[in-house]
Amino acid sequence: MSVSSVRGVAMTPEQQLETLTRGAVDVVSREELLEKLRRGKPLRIKYGADPSAPDLHLGHSVPLWRLRRFQDLGHTIVFIIGDFTGRIGDPSGRSRTRPMLSEEEVRANAATYAAQVGKILDISRCEIVYNSQWFSEMAADGLLRLAARYTVARMLERDDFAKRMGAEAPVAIVELLYPLIQAYDSVMVRADVEVGGTDQLFNMLVGRDIMRAYDMEPQVVMTWPLLVGTDGHEKMSKSLGNYIGVTDPPGEMFGKLMSIPDALLPQYLELLVEMPAEEIAQLQQDMAAGAVNPRDIKDEMARRIVALYHGEEAAQQASEEFRRVFSQRELPSDMPEIAVSAGDLVSGKIWLVRLTTVAGFAPSNSEARRLIRQGAVSINDQIITDENAEVEVRTGDVLRVGKRRFGRITVKPGD
RNA sequence: GGAGGGGUGCCCGAGCGGUCAAAGGGAGCGGACUGUAAAUCCGCCGGCGUACGCCUACGCAGGUUCGAAUCCUGCCCCCUCCA
Numbered sequence: 001m002s003v004s005s006v007r008g009v010a011m012t013p014e015q016q017l018e019t020l021t022r023g024a025v026d027v028v029s030r031e032e033l034l035e036k037l038r039r040g041k042p043l044r045i046k047y048g049a050d051p052s053a054p055d056l057h058l059g060h061s062v063p064l065w066r067l068r069r070f071q072d073l074g075h076t077i078v079f080i081i082g083d084f085t086g087r088i089g090d091p092s093g094r095s096r097t098r099p100m101l102s103e104e105e106v107r108a109n110a111a112t113y114a115a116q117v118g119k120i121l122d123i124s125r126c127e128i129v130y131n132s133q134w135f136s137e138m139a140a141d142g143l144l145r146l147a148a149r150y151t152v153a154r155m156l157e158r159d160d161f162a163k164r165m166g167a168e169a170p171v172a173i174v175e176l177l178y179p180l181i182q183a184y185d186s187v188m189v190r191a192d193v194e195v196g197g198t199d200q201l202f203n204m205l206v207g208r209d210i211m212r213a214y215d216m217e218p219q220v221v222m223t224w225p226l227l228v229g230t231d232g233h234e235k236m237s238k239s240l241g242n243y244i245g246v247t248d249p250p251g252e253m254f255g256k257l258m259s260i261p262d263a264l265l266p267q268y269l270e271l272l273v274e275m276p277a278e279e280i281a282q283l284q285q286d287m288a289a290g291a292v293n294p295r296d297i298k299d300e301m302a303r304r305i306v307a308l309y310h311g312e313e314a315a316q317q318a319s320e321e322f323r324r325v326f327s328q329r330e331l332p333s334d335m336p337e338i339a340v341s342a343g344d345l346v347s348g349k350i351w352l353v354r355l356t357t358v359a360g361f362a363p364s365n366s367e368a369r370r371l372i373r374q375g376a377v378s379i380n381d382q383i384i385t386d387e388n389a390e391v392e393v394r395t396g397d398v399l400r401v402g403k404r405r406f407g408r409i410t411v412k413p414g415d
Numbered sequence: 416g417g418a419g420g421g422g423u424g425c426c427c428g429a430g431c432g433g434u435c436a437a438a439g440g441g442a443g444c445g446g447a448c449u450g451u452a453a454a455u456c457c458g459c460c461g462g463c464g465u466a467c468g469c470c471u472a473c474g475c476a477g478g479u480u481c482g483a484a485u486c487c488u489g490c491c492c493c494c495u496c497c498a
Contacts, residue, residue, distance in 0.1 A: 232452090258451065258452085261453055262453065263452085293450070299450095322451085354464085365464075369465095370444080370458095373445090373458090375446060402444080402446095
């Protein structure tokens with residue numbers, strides 16, 4: 001068997017280089033990568049995972065799909081679960097200390113993580129290692145020896161340290177250590193290549209220096225752009241709430257993809273469905289000229305992306321459902337049930353504010369009142385704006401709040 | 416160790432004894448317009464069952480005062496400069 005074949009088609013090292021680096025922002029360096037490929041042995045490709053946030057989103061998927069190319073070419077993906085750092089608790093983010101994770105939590109998160117990564121990579125062919133394996137045994141002298149290999153000045157060059165210092169925001173000592181920790185991982189797994197988002201460039205480059213300091217051949221570093229989130233401005237991240245999770249149900253994934261600003265389309269087409277640059281350029285022209293409706297491009301793209309994670313059929317359904325609910329303003333075919341206890345009804349009626357909060361469509365009565373006053377709440381398409389309204393409900397009635405919150409009421413016998 | 420600056424709502428930021436649930440901006444939410452796009456416009460934006468009422472809130476804990484985000488004391492935390 002050949003290490004350099006895709007579906008049986010042999011590739012020369014030069015062709016591999018071409019495939020593997022397509023769309024990359026940084027490759028440090030192409031020459032070194034080519035050299036490694038020429039040796040004809042499977043390369044070890046490192047990818048670091050944070051065990052505190054096991055929710056994979058499309059932003060993560062960008063480097064992961066590139067790892068998939070490596071895997072298809074017979075190379076070995078090495079996943080490092082950063083449980084050591086996760087257990088210490090990273091005080092960065094300046095507002096609150098991240099919670100420390102117990103060993104069980106880390107394991108559970110890692111398992112979730114692996115399951116999600118499995119949607120993109122063949123996980124059975126990946127090596128999964130925990131960095132606590134070596135760090136929990138490293139004594140203070142080992143850490144000091146590692147720290148001695150790097151200088152403060154070089155560490156402070158890092159963009160976000162510089163920015164935070166400038167903004168008078170705190171930078172904890174351990175944060176300076178993080179790049180070293182990550183770099184040492186590269187030493188321990190004997191990485192040939194490390195890939196990540198452009199925000200990881202600095203850390204990964206430190207990896208090269210540290211590997212040299214430990215007399216190893218430095219890893220090749222490759223970065224891909226950070227995907228911008230659904231808000232159209234910030235990078236996709238869970239904490240900003242602008243993310244599309246790979247485990248989002250088809251309908252939700254589809255809807256989120258449809259709601260991205262048009263300006264994001266070229267980037268999404270390139271990074272998520274790997275549309276060739278010429279095609280993207282052509283589409284942009286057509287859109288500018290009004291020859292195609294961006295909505296249709298989005299629909300096509302959303303279908304392709306949903307299909308990657310949920311299959312063709314689910315993708316097709318999501319598209320049709322979307323059209324039905326949002327274009328034609330019909331009711332969704334599937335709505336969550338709102339259970340109302342008969343005991344909550346007074347002669348068949350319930351306070352609308354209460355109904356809204358019970359349904360989970362508003363976090364507080366005050367919020368529910370606001371929504372009602374603003375005309376966002378309807379029952380069976382009847383908008384009700386009286387916040388004091390007592391409404392009659394029967395099983396089967398549909399409560400709607402805003403554009404996208406729907407529920408079908410079920411009256412349960414109760415005390 | 417010394418000197419100085421600062422901690423306000425999800426974020427930024429004004430307020431510096433009453434008229435403060437706290438200006439302004441951002442984010443978010445709702446409505447209009449649409450393609451669940453962008454832009455724009457209007458409205459909302461701590462909680463409490465129906466309330467010119469009550470509770471919670473301006474780092475934490477006390478105090479002064481009829482009354483404190485605003486003054487005083489102690490503590491915690493951040494930043495800058497010097498050592």
